[in-house]
Amino acid sequence: MLATIESPSHALTVLDKVRQALEEAPNLDCIKDIRDQAEAVRHYLKSASFGLDMQNRAAEVKLLAERQVGSLLKEMLQHGGDRKSDKKNDSEGLGALGISRVQSARWQREALLPDEDFVRYVRRCNEERREISSNGLLRLAKLFSEASKQADDRSDPFASLTNRLKSLAREQKCFACIHAEPPWSRPGRRGKIRHLVPFLSRLPVRLVAAAKAHLHLRVPSESLEDGLRLLRDWGFRYRTSLVCTTMPGEYGPYWRPAHETLLLGVRGDLHFHDNGLPSWVEGHTGLSTPLRELIERASLPSYLDLFGTVASAGWTTLG
Numbered sequence: 001m002l003a004t005i006e007s008p009s010h011a012l013t014v015l016d017k018v019r020q021a022l023e024e025a026p027n028l029d030c031i032k033d034i035r036d037q038a039e040a041v042r043h044y045l046k047s048a049s050f051g052l053d054m055q056n057r058a059a060e061v062k063l064l065a066e067r068q069v070g071s072l073l074k075e076m077l078q079h080g081g082d083r084k085s086d087k088k089n090d091s092e093g094l095g096a097l098g099i100s101r102v103q104s105a106r107w108q109r110e111a112l113l114p115d116e117d118f119v120r121y122v123r124r125c126n127e128e129r130r131e132i133s134s135n136g137l138l139r140l141a142k143l144f145s146e147a148s149k150q151a152d153d154r155s156d157p158f159a160s161l162t163n164r165l166k167s168l169a170r171e172q173k174c175f176a177c178i179h180a181e182p183p184w185s186r187p188g189r190r191g192k193i194r195h196l197v198p199f200l201s202r203l204p205v206r207l208v209a210a211a212k213a214h215l216h217l218r219v220p221s222e223s224l225e226d227g228l229r230l231l232r233d234w235g236f237r238y239r240t241s242l243v244c245t246t247m248p249g250e251y252g253p254y255w256r257p258a259h260e261t262l263l264l265g266v267r268g269d270l271h272f273h274d275n276g277l278p279s280w281v282e283g284h285t286g287l288s289t290p291l292r293e294l295i296e297r298a299s300l301p302s303y304l305d306l307f308g309t310v311a312s313a314g315w316t317t318l319g
Contacts, residue, residue, distance in 0.1 A: 011045060011054050019061050028072045032098055035065035052129060059132040060122050063110065066134065067118070070111030073104050106138060113141040117170060124172035143170050143207070157186075158199050161306075164318050169207035175316070176210045176270070177299035179287055180306040181218040184226060197226045205234040205306070212268030214299040218244065219261050227263050236265025243280040244291065262291075272298045287312060 005011050018038050025031045042058035045051075094104055113121075121140055125132045143166045156162070185195045209215070215236045219227030231238055242262040249257040274297045283290045287305050292312055296303070301314060309319035 005041075005044065005048075008050055008054055011041070011050055012057070014041060015054075015057050015061060018058075019064075022061060022065055022068070025068075028069060028097060031065050031068050031072070035062055035069065038062035038065060052131065053126070056122075056126055056132045063118070063132065063134065063137055066107045067111045067113075069099070070104075070107035070109070073099075074108050074111060106134065109141045109145070110134065110137050113137065113144050117144065120172055140170060156199055156202075157196065158203055161318060162203060165204050165208055168316075169204070173302075173316075174208050174210045174213075175302050175304040176213045177216070177295065177301065178205065178209060178213065178304045178306055179216045179218075179292075179295060179308070180205075181286060182230075182307050184220065184223040197230065200230055201233040203234070208304065209235060209267055212270040213266075214270060215263075215265035215267070216242075216295055216299070217263040217265060219263055221255075221257055221259070221261065224261060227261070231263055231265040234265070236267050239264045239266045241279070242294075245280065245282050273300055274298055286310065287315075 005014055015038075018034060018041065022031065022034045022038075025034055038058050038061040042055055042062060045054045045058055094101060099107075117140060118137070121137060122132060124130075125136070130136075182200050183196060184200075205215075213236075215231060215234065217227055217231055228238055241264060244260045244262055246258055246260060277294060277298055281290050281294050287295075287308055287310070292315075296314075303312075303315040305312065305315050305317045307319060308315070308317040311317050
Protein backbone atom coordinates (compact mmCIF):
# COMPACT_ATOMS: atom_id res chain seq x y z
CA MET A 1 0.00 0.00 0.00
CA LEU A 2 2.70 2.50 1.01
CA ALA A 3 4.83 1.98 -2.08
CA THR A 4 1.91 2.97 -4.31
CA ILE A 5 1.14 6.34 -2.66
CA GLU A 6 2.25 8.85 -5.27
CA SER A 7 0.49 12.12 -4.40
CA PRO A 8 -1.66 13.82 -1.73
CA SER A 9 -4.82 13.02 -3.71
CA HIS A 10 -3.81 9.36 -3.91
CA ALA A 11 -3.06 9.37 -0.17
CA LEU A 12 -6.58 10.68 0.45
CA THR A 13 -8.00 7.78 -1.52
CA VAL A 14 -5.95 5.30 0.50
CA LEU A 15 -7.03 6.86 3.80
CA ASP A 16 -10.68 6.85 2.75
CA LYS A 17 -10.41 3.11 2.09
CA VAL A 18 -8.73 2.54 5.46
CA ARG A 19 -11.43 4.52 7.23
CA GLN A 20 -14.20 2.65 5.42
CA ALA A 21 -12.57 -0.64 6.38
CA LEU A 22 -12.56 0.53 10.01
CA GLU A 23 -16.28 1.24 9.89
CA GLU A 24 -16.93 -2.24 8.51
CA ALA A 25 -14.43 -4.14 10.69
CA PRO A 26 -16.18 -7.20 12.17
CA ASN A 27 -13.90 -7.91 15.14
CA LEU A 28 -11.04 -6.73 17.33
CA ASP A 29 -8.35 -8.43 15.21
CA CYS A 30 -9.45 -6.52 12.11
CA ILE A 31 -9.61 -3.20 13.97
CA LYS A 32 -6.10 -3.76 15.33
CA ASP A 33 -4.81 -4.49 11.80
CA ILE A 34 -6.46 -1.32 10.47
CA ARG A 35 -4.91 0.66 13.30
CA ASP A 36 -1.47 -0.62 12.29
CA GLN A 37 -2.13 0.24 8.64
CA ALA A 38 -3.18 3.79 9.53
CA GLU A 39 -0.05 4.25 11.66
CA ALA A 40 2.14 2.97 8.83
CA VAL A 41 0.47 5.40 6.42
CA ARG A 42 0.89 8.25 8.91
CA HIS A 43 4.59 7.50 9.34
CA TYR A 44 5.09 7.30 5.58
CA LEU A 45 3.28 10.57 4.91
CA LYS A 46 5.36 12.33 7.55
CA SER A 47 8.68 10.98 6.25
CA ALA A 48 7.66 11.79 2.66
CA SER A 49 6.78 15.38 3.66
CA PHE A 50 3.22 15.18 2.34
CA GLY A 51 2.16 17.89 4.79
CA LEU A 52 0.54 18.16 8.20
CA ASP A 53 -3.02 17.89 6.88
CA MET A 54 -2.38 14.47 5.34
CA GLN A 55 -0.44 13.30 8.38
CA ASN A 56 -3.27 14.33 10.71
CA ARG A 57 -5.86 12.55 8.58
CA ALA A 58 -3.97 9.31 9.06
CA ALA A 59 -3.44 10.01 12.76
CA GLU A 60 -7.18 10.58 13.20
CA VAL A 61 -7.98 7.17 11.69
CA LYS A 62 -5.33 5.56 13.87
CA LEU A 63 -6.81 7.10 17.04
CA LEU A 64 -10.33 6.13 16.02
CA ALA A 65 -9.16 2.53 15.75
CA GLU A 66 -7.31 2.69 19.07
CA ARG A 67 -10.43 4.01 20.79
CA GLN A 68 -12.49 1.18 19.34
CA VAL A 69 -9.95 -1.40 20.47
CA GLY A 70 -9.86 0.22 23.91
CA SER A 71 -13.64 0.04 24.25
CA LEU A 72 -13.68 -3.63 23.23
CA LEU A 73 -10.86 -4.52 25.62
CA LYS A 74 -12.61 -2.79 28.49
CA GLU A 75 -15.79 -4.70 27.72
CA MET A 76 -13.85 -7.96 27.61
CA LEU A 77 -12.29 -7.26 30.99
CA GLN A 78 -15.66 -6.43 32.53
CA HIS A 79 -17.51 -9.45 31.18
CA GLY A 80 -14.84 -12.03 30.47
CA GLY A 81 -13.66 -12.75 33.97
CA ASP A 82 -10.23 -11.24 33.43
CA ARG A 83 -10.51 -9.27 36.65
CA LYS A 84 -9.55 -12.44 38.54
CA SER A 85 -6.79 -13.53 36.21
CA ASP A 86 -3.15 -12.84 36.96
CA LYS A 87 -0.92 -10.52 34.96
CA LYS A 88 0.78 -13.40 33.17
CA ASN A 89 -2.49 -14.71 31.80
CA ASP A 90 -3.57 -11.20 30.84
CA SER A 91 -0.33 -10.66 28.95
CA GLU A 92 -0.67 -13.99 27.14
CA GLY A 93 -4.22 -13.13 26.06
CA LEU A 94 -3.20 -9.72 24.79
CA GLY A 95 -0.14 -11.19 23.10
CA ALA A 96 -2.36 -13.43 21.01
CA LEU A 97 -4.04 -10.25 19.76
CA GLY A 98 -0.72 -8.55 19.05
CA ILE A 99 -1.36 -6.01 21.81
CA SER A 100 0.99 -5.23 24.70
CA ARG A 101 -0.23 -4.47 28.21
CA VAL A 102 0.99 -0.87 27.80
CA GLN A 103 -0.99 -0.46 24.57
CA SER A 104 -4.06 -1.98 26.20
CA ALA A 105 -3.91 0.46 29.11
CA ARG A 106 -3.31 3.48 26.85
CA TRP A 107 -6.09 2.61 24.38
CA GLN A 108 -8.59 1.99 27.16
CA ARG A 109 -7.79 5.44 28.58
CA GLU A 110 -8.21 7.00 25.12
CA ALA A 111 -11.65 5.36 24.88
CA LEU A 112 -12.77 7.15 28.06
CA LEU A 113 -13.01 10.49 26.25
CA PRO A 114 -16.52 11.21 24.89
CA ASP A 115 -16.90 11.32 21.12
CA GLU A 116 -17.72 15.03 21.08
CA ASP A 117 -14.50 15.82 22.96
CA PHE A 118 -12.51 13.69 20.52
CA VAL A 119 -14.02 15.53 17.55
CA ARG A 120 -13.24 18.85 19.24
CA TYR A 121 -9.63 17.77 19.84
CA VAL A 122 -9.13 16.82 16.18
CA ARG A 123 -10.69 20.08 14.97
CA ARG A 124 -8.60 22.24 17.30
CA CYS A 125 -5.35 20.52 16.31
CA ASN A 126 -6.09 21.12 12.64
CA GLU A 127 -7.05 24.75 13.25
CA GLU A 128 -3.90 25.44 15.27
CA ARG A 129 -1.63 23.47 12.92
CA ARG A 130 -0.62 20.94 15.58
CA GLU A 131 0.03 17.24 15.22
CA ILE A 132 -2.79 14.93 16.26
CA SER A 133 -1.19 12.43 18.62
CA SER A 134 -1.93 9.69 21.13
CA ASN A 135 -0.15 11.67 23.86
CA GLY A 136 -2.35 14.71 23.29
CA LEU A 137 -5.47 12.56 23.39
CA LEU A 138 -4.30 10.81 26.57
CA ARG A 139 -3.84 14.16 28.31
CA LEU A 140 -7.45 15.08 27.53
CA ALA A 141 -8.70 11.65 28.61
CA LYS A 142 -6.91 12.08 31.94
CA LEU A 143 -8.58 15.43 32.50
CA PHE A 144 -11.97 13.95 31.70
CA SER A 145 -11.41 11.03 34.07
CA GLU A 146 -10.38 13.31 36.92
CA ALA A 147 -13.31 15.66 36.38
CA SER A 148 -15.73 12.73 36.24
CA LYS A 149 -14.70 11.52 39.66
CA GLN A 150 -16.07 14.75 41.15
CA ALA A 151 -13.47 14.45 43.86
CA ASP A 152 -14.10 17.58 45.88
CA ASP A 153 -11.06 17.92 48.13
CA ARG A 154 -12.39 19.92 51.06
CA SER A 155 -8.87 20.72 52.21
CA ASP A 156 -8.13 22.52 48.93
CA PRO A 157 -9.75 25.97 48.77
CA PHE A 158 -9.23 26.04 44.99
CA ALA A 159 -10.75 22.65 44.12
CA SER A 160 -13.64 24.29 42.27
CA LEU A 161 -11.30 26.56 40.31
CA THR A 162 -9.14 23.56 39.43
CA ASN A 163 -12.18 21.79 37.96
CA ARG A 164 -13.12 24.86 35.90
CA LEU A 165 -9.60 25.11 34.50
CA LYS A 166 -9.68 21.43 33.56
CA SER A 167 -13.05 21.93 31.89
CA LEU A 168 -11.57 24.73 29.77
CA ALA A 169 -8.66 22.47 28.87
CA ARG A 170 -11.05 19.69 27.85
CA GLU A 171 -12.78 22.18 25.56
CA GLN A 172 -9.36 22.90 23.99
CA LYS A 173 -9.52 26.54 25.11
CA CYS A 174 -6.25 28.34 25.71
CA PHE A 175 -5.34 31.93 26.48
CA ALA A 176 -2.52 34.16 25.30
CA CYS A 177 -3.02 36.55 28.22
CA ILE A 178 -3.78 35.62 31.84
CA HIS A 179 -4.35 38.11 34.64
CA ALA A 180 -4.27 36.71 38.16
CA GLU A 181 -4.78 38.38 41.53
CA PRO A 182 -4.78 35.39 43.89
CA PRO A 183 -5.48 35.43 47.62
CA TRP A 184 -2.06 34.80 49.09
CA SER A 185 -3.38 34.00 52.54
CA ARG A 186 -6.60 33.99 54.52
CA PRO A 187 -7.58 33.78 58.17
CA GLY A 188 -7.70 30.24 59.49
CA ARG A 189 -8.86 28.66 62.68
CA ARG A 190 -7.97 30.27 66.02
CA GLY A 191 -6.91 33.46 64.29
CA LYS A 192 -3.93 31.92 62.50
CA ILE A 193 -3.12 32.97 58.95
CA ARG A 194 -3.46 30.17 56.41
CA HIS A 195 -0.89 30.55 53.64
CA LEU A 196 -2.28 29.41 50.29
CA VAL A 197 0.85 29.27 48.12
CA PRO A 198 1.07 25.42 48.06
CA PHE A 199 -2.55 25.23 46.86
CA LEU A 200 -2.01 27.99 44.30
CA SER A 201 1.02 26.18 42.88
CA ARG A 202 -1.09 23.11 42.12
CA LEU A 203 -3.58 25.02 39.97
CA PRO A 204 -3.33 23.59 36.39
CA VAL A 205 -2.75 26.97 34.75
CA ARG A 206 -0.33 25.37 32.27
CA LEU A 207 -3.24 23.50 30.70
CA VAL A 208 -4.98 26.68 29.53
CA ALA A 209 -1.92 28.82 28.74
CA ALA A 210 -1.13 29.15 25.05
CA ALA A 211 2.28 28.08 23.79
CA LYS A 212 3.08 31.80 23.57
CA ALA A 213 1.45 33.69 26.42
CA HIS A 214 1.75 36.45 29.03
CA LEU A 215 0.95 36.09 32.72
CA HIS A 216 0.22 39.30 34.64
CA LEU A 217 0.46 38.19 38.29
CA ARG A 218 -0.49 40.71 40.97
CA VAL A 219 1.51 40.42 44.16
CA PRO A 220 1.61 42.44 47.41
CA SER A 221 5.08 43.48 48.50
CA GLU A 222 5.27 40.96 51.35
CA SER A 223 4.54 38.08 48.95
CA LEU A 224 7.03 38.99 46.24
CA GLU A 225 9.15 35.84 46.67
CA ASP A 226 6.05 33.66 46.63
CA GLY A 227 4.87 35.40 43.47
CA LEU A 228 8.09 34.66 41.61
CA ARG A 229 7.91 31.02 42.69
CA LEU A 230 4.27 30.73 41.65
CA LEU A 231 5.00 32.29 38.28
CA ARG A 232 7.56 29.55 37.59
CA ASP A 233 5.26 26.80 38.91
CA TRP A 234 2.66 27.85 36.37
CA GLY A 235 5.16 27.49 33.52
CA PHE A 236 6.27 31.09 32.93
CA ARG A 237 9.59 32.91 33.07
CA TYR A 238 9.85 36.23 34.91
CA ARG A 239 10.66 39.16 32.64
CA THR A 240 9.75 42.48 34.30
CA SER A 241 7.13 44.17 36.50
CA LEU A 242 4.63 47.01 36.70
CA VAL A 243 3.76 49.03 39.81
CA CYS A 244 0.07 49.44 40.67
CA THR A 245 -0.52 52.33 43.07
CA THR A 246 -3.23 51.81 45.70
CA MET A 247 -4.75 53.61 48.65
CA PRO A 248 -2.34 53.51 51.62
CA GLY A 249 -2.93 50.48 53.80
CA GLU A 250 -2.56 49.92 57.51
CA TYR A 251 0.58 50.88 59.41
CA GLY A 252 3.14 48.14 59.90
CA PRO A 253 6.75 47.69 60.96
CA TYR A 254 8.09 48.91 57.61
CA TRP A 255 6.75 51.03 54.72
CA ARG A 256 3.07 51.80 54.81
CA PRO A 257 1.96 49.92 51.67
CA ALA A 258 0.57 52.07 48.87
CA HIS A 259 1.38 49.89 45.88
CA GLU A 260 1.36 46.32 44.58
CA THR A 261 3.49 44.72 41.88
CA LEU A 262 2.26 43.16 38.67
CA LEU A 263 4.84 40.54 37.71
CA LEU A 264 5.14 39.73 34.03
CA GLY A 265 5.68 36.06 33.20
CA VAL A 266 6.34 35.09 29.59
CA ARG A 267 5.87 31.74 27.90
CA GLY A 268 7.30 31.14 24.45
CA ASP A 269 9.32 34.37 24.18
CA LEU A 270 6.29 36.52 23.37
CA HIS A 271 7.03 40.27 23.18
CA PHE A 272 4.57 43.07 23.97
CA HIS A 273 2.23 44.19 21.21
CA ASP A 274 2.96 47.78 22.30
CA ASN A 275 6.37 48.25 23.92
CA GLY A 276 5.93 51.98 24.57
CA LEU A 277 3.87 51.50 27.75
CA PRO A 278 4.93 52.87 31.18
CA SER A 279 5.74 50.54 34.07
CA TRP A 280 3.18 51.99 36.49
CA VAL A 281 -0.56 52.55 36.65
CA GLU A 282 -2.98 54.10 39.09
CA GLY A 283 -5.75 51.73 40.05
CA HIS A 284 -7.38 49.86 42.85
CA THR A 285 -7.28 46.10 43.33
CA GLY A 286 -8.75 43.83 40.71
CA LEU A 287 -8.80 44.28 36.96
CA SER A 288 -9.66 47.96 37.06
CA THR A 289 -10.34 49.77 33.81
CA PRO A 290 -6.94 51.55 33.61
CA LEU A 291 -5.06 48.30 34.24
CA ARG A 292 -7.24 46.27 31.89
CA GLU A 293 -6.75 48.78 29.07
CA LEU A 294 -2.99 48.75 29.66
CA ILE A 295 -2.87 44.93 29.57
CA GLU A 296 -4.97 44.81 26.38
CA ARG A 297 -2.51 47.16 24.70
CA ALA A 298 0.42 45.00 25.78
CA SER A 299 -0.94 41.47 25.32
CA LEU A 300 -2.93 39.91 22.53
CA PRO A 301 -6.20 37.98 23.08
CA SER A 302 -7.62 35.66 24.16
CA TYR A 303 -7.88 36.97 27.75
CA LEU A 304 -8.43 35.12 31.05
CA ASP A 305 -9.03 36.78 34.44
CA LEU A 306 -8.19 33.87 36.71
CA PHE A 307 -9.57 35.10 40.04
CA GLY A 308 -11.77 37.89 38.75
CA THR A 309 -15.35 38.35 39.91
CA VAL A 310 -16.43 41.17 37.58
CA ALA A 311 -17.07 40.33 33.93
CA SER A 312 -15.22 42.38 31.30
CA ALA A 313 -15.95 42.42 27.58
CA GLY A 314 -13.61 40.06 25.72
CA TRP A 315 -12.43 38.34 28.91
CA THR A 316 -13.17 34.91 30.39
CA THR A 317 -13.64 35.37 34.13
CA LEU A 318 -12.99 32.57 36.65
CA GLY A 319 -13.73 33.99 40.09
